[in-house]
Amino acid sequence: MYKIVEARSVGLNIKQFVIEAPRIARKQRPGQFVILRLHEKGERIPLTIKCSDPAAGTVTIVVQAIGKTTSLLNCLEAGDSILDIVGPLGHPSDIQNYGTVVILAGSVGTAMALPTALALKQAGNHVIFIEGARSTEMVVFEDEVRQASSEAFIMTDDGTYGEQGLVTKKLQELIAGGLRINFILAVGPVPMMRAVAQIAVPLGIRTMVSLNSIMVDGTGMCGGCRVLLGNQSKFACVDGPEFDAAQVNFDVLMQRNAMYRDKECQSLRDFKEHEQEELAELRAELAARERELAELEIEEKHYV
């Protein structure tokens, strides 16, 4: 059981959690993620580690509620616990001094890209961060984005904040303005990452994308997260999650991510109807688990 020490809303349906997980905190590098599970029958979902504090033994994650599991997770508050959390998983981002780096991130992708942006800046890169969001209330971590970059642009689809347009619009403007880019990282919805790849790859710019395929174990054991790179199959959890955009087959990724769409929608609808009951049930289950662990401990002491 992993205690939530801090929980706060940072945007529309987006919440940041600080969780006690000392082992993960000690080892985390930018670009790595955790997999967590909320209850006995719950699914295991991957979430990027935004940052960690090895001394305090905590990791920070940022969650956008889009389906049942993330919605239930975002009902939790400080003092609640997460049943299981494992990590850090995946390869860390490849941090080098590339020169000029552009990072494009959409909505919650911003939180996912922040640790890598910061590390790249610290490695001496000129980091340009382009954050995109649908609307004002989805713009997150503006201050941190500015700290982690040399230049920052905020784009909103509806123009209610920053500049109007998609992140790719800004990228094209920068390129048209004669900027020489040495490295690009795109983190966000698949259509966004594909659009970035379509612009940058033909120009020969080294471009990485962080692939959000569906995962189960996160250790290479199930193959459910497989993505197509050229004609080679790779496992996003152990070979990624960042891959060379020039190789990625985005169509297959989108098709596979839609695999459970009907069920996901159904289970989200069911959840919305019984949100409070489900939350109460979850808390009861966690309390029971805590008692069970305590009893086992007593029994152990008794025997030894």
Next chain:
Amino acid sequence: MSESETSALEQRNTVPLKDRMKIPRTVMPELDPQVRSRNFGEVNLGLPTLEALTEASRCIECAKPGCVVHCPVGVKIKEVVALISAGNYLAAASKMREDNALPAITGRVCPQENQCEGGCVLGKKGAPVAIGNLERFIADFERNSGHLGLPPIAPSTGKNVAIVGSGPAGLSAAGDLVQKGHRVRVFEALHELGGVLIYGIPEFRLPKSIVKTEVDNLRRMGVEFETNVVVGKSVTIDELMHNEHFDAVFVATGAGLPQFLGIPGEHFNGVYSANEFLTRINLMRAYADVDQPVYDCRDRDVIVVGGGNTAMDAVRTARRLGARTATLVYRRSQAEMPARAEEVHHAIAEGIEFRMLANPVEFIGDEKGWLTGARCVRMELGESDADGRRRPVPIAGSEFILPANVAIIGVGTNANPLIQSSTPDLKTNKWNYILADPETMRTSKRGVFAGGDIVTGSATVILAMGAGRKAAVSIHDYLTTGLWR
């Protein structure tokens, strides 16, 4: 002992040897195939006491028992069976435990026909003694009696052992080492303990509660468990040894990496590895809600590729989740199938269709990326290969299409790689299995031992358990002498 049991025993004692050999092998009672192919209840119900006594009385107590020779851990079967015959089930169970730490599990899943029962002299003329069923009988008796005699624990040695992986190899090493007075901590990547016993082998063959009981017993004996730790990622072996002061490490991470077929169309939605399918059902409880399974197999055509236990488990699971057709596609013939013989019989009774001597060459799908079928080629058996099995060869021009909404690939697994890649001084072979001495389980790295599937490649529960116990002996030797020999 009840009256009927006593009288059965008296009867048995008066039956002459010659007549004993005429007693037919008792039949394991099982759930009705019609019923069980729609639920996850355990198929085999267990021998009733009288039947177990009758079965035990079939043993002719050979002077040189072939059964023992053919059991990979040399269980003293003759003595165990004699104790059953005498009605002393608890004593039989503890005799069993001298060689086999997990009898309730091996009694259910060992491929007995190739092992103990394959060596039983009665099998030459008729049916061998049902050793597996008896083993399960006494283990279940012991568990249900509540008289599980936990072994005594030696005084603390002050030494610490880390065990990586909680499959049968890791669990049995943990049990032996904690008894010798070492502090033992098991690290497991998943959220549940038991390895393949939990995430692979389904409830209808091995109820999870049995594995849980074994784990809880180890906990009572003082073994510490830490789940959600991926060694190689969450912590490395070197960090365990240097920062966390473990004097020895036993690597028992198994061979869990799924193999795909590498044919076109494997990315269609509806194509899964058997590991993913079974993990979702077993580990993540998708079977508990058979109304709304994560994997909607209901009224679908499901094919499973492979002929081993994994493929067999997947196809029978699909059937239980409501598949319209559940078909096993295997490139050799039924005689070459590596699955346990009993499971093959059970599968047939449950309405699993067998497409032998066929192999998929391409998956086909619709424009939305969903699987619609597999293009297969018929095979024939050619020359024998290195392991003595006849090699399947495709028959030219024999392609046909098998309609399928779900295809599950269960053609084998490879070594789990995370430890090897984070421990450069650990030597591996060209398939990335860890090199370890077959007797001492020592690896190329001082203080580090390895055993089970991560050394041998995918094998059996009993071999993994045997490796765990050998490793325990050798680790104890290293910890007490300090010699790396």
